[in-house]
Amino acid sequence: MKLEKCITEANMNQNLLNIQYAVRGPIVDRAAQIEREIEKGVPKPFARVVRANIGDCHALGQKPITFIRQVLAGAACPELLGSSDIPEDVKERVRRILEDCTRGSVGAYSPSNGLQLVRQHVAGYLAARDGVPASPTALHLGSGASDLIKSVLTLFVADVRGKPPAVMIPIPQYPLFSGTLSELGLRQANYYLDEENHWALQLEELQRSWEQASVDAHVRALVVINPGNPTGQVLTRKNIEEIIKFAYDHDLFILADEVYQENIISKPFYSFKKVMYDMGAPYSSMELASFVTCSKGWAAECGLRSAFVELLNLQPRVLAAFQAARAVMQCPTVLGQCVLDCVAKPPVLGEQSYEQFARERRGVARVLAERAASAHRTFNTIPGYSCNTIDGSMFAFPRIEIPARAQAAAREKGMAPDEFYCLRLLEETGVCVVPGSGFGQRPGTFHFRTTILHPREEFQHMMDSIRGFHLQFLKTYS
Structure with a gap:
């Protein structure tokens, strides 16, 4: 009987074996597994997983821009252009695209x-x-x-x-x-x-x-x-x-x-x-x-x-x-x-969609500024944390001090210290972030990346969870 597969680890494109993408790596896989366990009633010290591993704004609660969605709806279903609910500038945009x-x-x-x-x-x-x-x-x-x-x-x-x-x-x-x-x-x-x-x-x-x-x-x-x-x-x-x-x-x-x-x-x-x-x-x-x-x-x-x-x-x-x-x-x-x-080419002053568009855009900018300031302030008040000012993007990349005992525990498990830290954070709080080693960092330094665009209550819950976890982590491993 023929047992050998046509393509194996030995004869496949070897370049593909070297690809690593921590943003959707093993910690994220574990987060998905924990979510399934919670659905089945498995007891956890937290009620839900907070996903902060990827910059997916709509998944974090940012609402779509109305103008964009109206144009998409009209382009996909031109029959909607006959509706009085669709602004005239949207109708004109759709007609030009089509x-x-x-x-x-x-x-x-x-x-x-x-x-x-x-x-x-x-x-x-x-x-x-x-x-x-x-x-x-x-x-x-x-x-x-x-x-x-x-x-x-x-x-x-x-x-x-x-x-x-x-x-x-x-x-x-x-x-x-x-x-x-x-x-x-x-x-x-x-x-x-x-x-x-x-x-x-x-x-x-x-x-x-x-x-x-x-x-x-x-x-x-x-x-x-x-x-x-x-x-x-x-x-x-x-x-x-x-x-x-x-x-x-x-x-x-x-x-x-x-x-x-x-x-x-x-x-x-x-x-x-x-x-x-x-x-x-x-x-x-x-x-x-x-x-x-x-x-x-x-x-x-x-x-x-x-x-x-x-x-x-x-x-x-x-x-x-x-x-x-x-x-x-x-x-x-x-x-x-x-x-x-x-x-x-977004709506401009004088067009029917402009006021709503401008209001929604200001709201997105305001949330980003608030979360960036809050993340920077919070991380810099946690012992052993430091975080540079966030001037752009939607992430924080704080530096964390990991005690020598924790680093030794990570080595015993064959893990990078920041990977070990982030896995413990996930298992104990439900907060899913990405180890800095997945992005690269200077040897001897440790970080993680977190998105910062969660709704206010969930964002505060995440910050509080990280603080509480870290203080306990220091007690355990210092």
Whole structure:
């Protein structure tokens, strides 16, 4: 009898075995198991699991923006446009979108790079944001930023000058990058953010990372996450200029993950594109990929998977190859493109939907500011905790001191100390966060990432639970 499987761990794509994605890792699996146990009546020291592992705003209670949902409803079911309950500006938006769809249906394929109308509106959004011209032909729509980031990173899968390719990524980082590099077989060149200086990106550290990686690899690209995930910092214009000069001097392609720009609380946002153009030649002709998504910001439509990348200054043959690869995937979801159209061109003063839209958008911004301030204040009052100010994104990334005895207990179980800590937190309080080791951190430091957009009562419950757990944890292991 034939027992051997056609594909085994030994003969499968070995790159896939190296992928790690802690945001949906073993602690999250355990959280799901605990939820099932609670449903079956298994006694727990808490009533419910509080999921704080992923930035899924609607799952955390943020209400959808009415204008977006009305446009989606009308686009999916045009018969609704006859209703007096639908505002006239929504009806007009839907008509324009459907005119750009094949046979007026969002169920038909769009061009592989996205609907022309949506790309025109995105170009207008970028031009207004940066004061720099933007072209629809430089824009490629995708099913979320993750989809587009992987497509761009795929361009670098080639040995150069007899060395394997490497990509520089920040530590801490969003594990999409490390996971995708593993999948594609690209080397990961880490550069550490400076936690003691508000997670600053230091040129000396970039240089160290580049030199170390260049010993046995050819460094091809530099990833920058601004605002930071999981760290929440926002780069200054001066810092961006320094990074651009570094990339120019080292012949690096820049991938700018700018998906949290609409989550900035108080600081100004400068896109890499704007700064490059303002710096003039030769920097304005550098290659750049800039990513924006509708999963974050005030739209927060994670499940509808919508994003764009603006590709600048690529060689024509390289761009053509990228477009061909994207065409193989047909197109991103057209309903997701409808969301992007609403984000790029939201209601304006004088339109029927504006007042409600503006009120809902202010509400999202207010909650983010309140939760960021509360998380920062609370974490810094817990013994052994420290947390930098959260200027953007929707996460806190506090640093925690883990006693030596707890570290030894973690080693006995074959776990990283912060993984052990987060698992104990889950088992004793029901609060599910992600260990800092899943994002990367300096050796000897320990963190976790938590989302901060829960409803007020649940957020306070989470903060109180973390405080109580930590104080007891110190008593147990100190």
